[in-house]
Amino acid sequence: METRDSNLKFLKAKNKVEKLKRFYIHSVVYIVINCVITMVKLMTNLNNDETFREALFDFSIIISWLVWGIALALHGFLVFILPLIIGEDWEEQKIEQYMNEELQND
Known part of the structure; x- marks a missing residue:
């Protein structure tokens, strides 16, 4: 049992x-x-022949940083914030719940 727990902790950490x-x-x-x-x-x-300011504040440059930045922020939310909201072990709890439901249906 202890080995199983340590393996599970290792897999979670990994x-x-x-x-x-x-x-x-x-x-x-x-x-x-x-x-x-x-x-x-x-x-x-x-x-x-654009000025540096005109060249730097080009719409396509801003959109590139902004759209991909939003995607990166969403990725950060999923990695750092979502586990705090729904809990670290929600996946294991759901798996256990579905396994118990399947066992009851058999």
């Missing part, structure tokens, strides 16, 4: 670390890709 890792990777990719998009768009706009 799952949390994987979720954090995916969020951190998503954050780094967000920053790198949006910086590249911004630089390319900025250079293109400057070559089209």
Whole structure:
């Protein structure tokens, strides 16, 4: 029984670390890709005789940061906030509930 509990705790911890890792990777990719998009768009706009301010505040640059930023914020919510709201072990509770229902139906 003790081994089962320690295995379960290990799997839960591993799952949390994987979720954090995916969020951190998503954050780094967000920053790198949006910086590249911004630089390319900025250079293109400057070559089209726009001022630096006009080039920087281009609608497509802002939308790129904003839309992907909303997606990243949602990802962060799912990783950090949602477990606090619904509880850390809600998945296990639901699995146990459905398994008990199946056992009662048999």
